[in-house]
Amino acid sequence: MKTKLMLAGLTILAGCTTVSEITPAGDGHYTVTTQVRGGMTPWGEVKATSLKRADEYCNSRGEQMHQVDMQTHGVRGWTPQEAELTFSCLKVE
Structure with missing residues (x-):
C-alpha cells in the first residue's frame, strides 16, 4: 500500500x-x-527542454541555434508552467 501511495505521489510531482512543433515567427525567427x-518541475528544466x-x-539544418527571447x-x-522560446538558426562558418 505504501508503494502505491509513493508511486501516485511521484506521478503527481x-x-x-x-x-x-517549431513554428515560423517571421523575420527568420x-x-x-x-x-x-501538474508538477513541481524546476524552471531550469522547462527552459532547457x-x-x-x-x-x-x-542542427538538423546544419546551423547553430541563437536564442532571441x-x-x-x-x-x-x-x-x-510554460516556456516560450523565440530563436533563429545561424549558418556555421
Missing part, C-alpha cells in the same frame, strides 16, 4: 511535459513552447 502540467528542441532543429508563464505547483 513529475507532471506531464509537452513540447510544441522561430518559436517553440514547452508546457509542464525548449532550448534543446530548438538546438536539435537548427524566452518568456515564462505560470506558477510552479499551481498553474501550468
Whole structure:
C-alpha cells in the first residue's frame, strides 16, 4: 500500500511535459513552447527542454541555434508552467 501511495505521489510531482512543433515567427525567427502540467518541475528544466528542441532543429539544418527571447508563464505547483522560446538558426562558418 505504501508503494502505491509513493508511486501516485511521484506521478503527481513529475507532471506531464509537452513540447510544441517549431513554428515560423517571421523575420527568420522561430518559436517553440514547452508546457509542464501538474508538477513541481524546476524552471531550469522547462527552459532547457525548449532550448534543446530548438538546438536539435537548427542542427538538423546544419546551423547553430541563437536564442532571441524566452518568456515564462505560470506558477510552479499551481498553474501550468510554460516556456516560450523565440530563436533563429545561424549558418556555421
